[in-house]
Amino acid sequence: MNDVARLARVALGTVSKVLNGDVTVKPELRARVLEAAETLRYQRNRIAASLRSRHTQTVGIVIPDILNTFYAEFVEKIENLAAEAGYTVLIVTTGEDSQQAKTRADTLIQRQVDGMIVIPPLDGSDMLMDLLGPDLPCVIVDRIAAENxxxxxxxxxxxxxxxxxxxxxxxxxxxITLAVNSPNLWNTRERIIGFEQAMREAGAKADVRIVGMTVEDARISLSALFRGDERPTALFTANNLVTLGAIHAQHDCGIEIPAELSLLAFDDFEWLRLLRPAVSAMQQPIDQIAVETWRLMFQQIGKQPISLRHVRSGAQLMIRQSTAALVASGKKPSGKNPIGKKLGVM
Structure with a gap:
């Protein structure tokens, strides 16, 4: 480390800060240290460093399902941010099972992670909070509670x-029907509140349909809705799994989008843009969510003052071809509109 400091023309303490992921080091000094370390092929002894600092330079991530596109993108962004700061992430999934969440979070604790980023499972928040205790740095993401x-x-x-x-x-x-997975999740309850508020202000009935926690559950539930006498003219899906179920149901029932049904998704991903017609969506700012999550984690690990403890980011409406104006007569669209299509990949 002394050789790195000498070649980089910085103090030994600056080298230590850079190698320990301290983000307060000026970018030009950080670049000189990293260049010197690479030139000298310096290899940090992480085991010795963790014994001295009582930090392992690892952060645990607990998520319900890695196949969920939102969670997968979030984890990738956190992993990149952590790597830039000299940290490694350990990822576990809970499968929406509270007992499994407890077991796997405990595994991360036994690995002596420096902190934990948690997207709680369904009905598992309280159990996880009791396990983590007050001392382990932790950030709750997406599935927040009324009081965190x-x-x-x-x-x-x-x-x-x-x-x-x-x-x-x-x-x-x-x-308009809002299709949700489970009202037991706080973020889902908040989405219901926002939807109901808008419908109430417009003097329209708020139709909320609980469709289940899986794509198949959503497909079955929404297929029944589409085949019934009270089919809505617009469907607002509350997350990407529900959106997938809706697309399957739309295909099963031969519903044309947007001629017979306007579709708006909550969460925006590349596959929504690839479908034809492309699906309109409320886009969550995943980059911002990841950056703020890592900021809060790093401030806790470094025992720094926490600025803005609870962050709520705005979503952006992405208008595409799956939503259209209702026909002037006020009747349900007949399906004869030439722009209507079954959703499919281009």
Whole structure:
């Protein structure tokens, strides 16, 4: 380390800060240290360093499902941010099982992670909070609670759902269904609140349909809705798994988008843009959510003052071809509109 300091023309303490991921070091000094370390092929002894500092330079991530596109993108961004700061992430999944969440979070604790980023499972928040205790740095993401003992980061769910519903209302739709997975999740309850507020202000009935926690559950539930006598003219899906179920149901029932049904998704991903017609969506700012999550984690690990303990980010409406104005007569679209299509990959 002394050789690195000498070649980089910086103090030994600066080298230590850079190698320990301290973000307060000026970028030009950080670059000189890293260049010197690479030139000298310096290899840090992480075991010895962790014994001295009582830090392992690892952070645990607990998520319900790595196949969920939102969670997968979030983890990738956190992993990149952690690597830039000299940290490694350890990822475990809970499968929406609270007991499994407890077991796997305990495994991370036994590995002596420096902190934990948690997206809680369904009905598992309280159990996890009891396990983590007050001393382990922790950030709760996405599935926040009414009152969070730990710092938290999420989209402003109420406003996002409100804006999405207002957009569909502006197209002339009054019979709009919000399809959700489970009202037991706080973020889902907030989305219901925002949706109901917009519908109430417009003097329209708020139709909330609980469709289950899996794509298949959503497909079955929404297929039944589409085949019934009270099919809505617009569907607002509350997350990407529900959106997938809706697309399957739309294919099963031969519903044309947007001629017979306008579709608005909560969460935006590349595959929504690849479908034809492309799907309109409320886009969560995953980059911002990841950056704020890592900031809160790093401030806790470094025992720094925490600025803005609870972050709520705004969503952005992405208008594409899956949403359209209701026909002027006010009747349900007949399906004869030439722009209507079954969703498919281009």
């Amino acid at each position: 003992p730990y710092p938290s980061v999420a989209v402003d769910n109420i406003d996002a759902a409100y804006q999405g519903a207002r957009y569909l209302l502006s197209l002339g739709h009054r019979h």
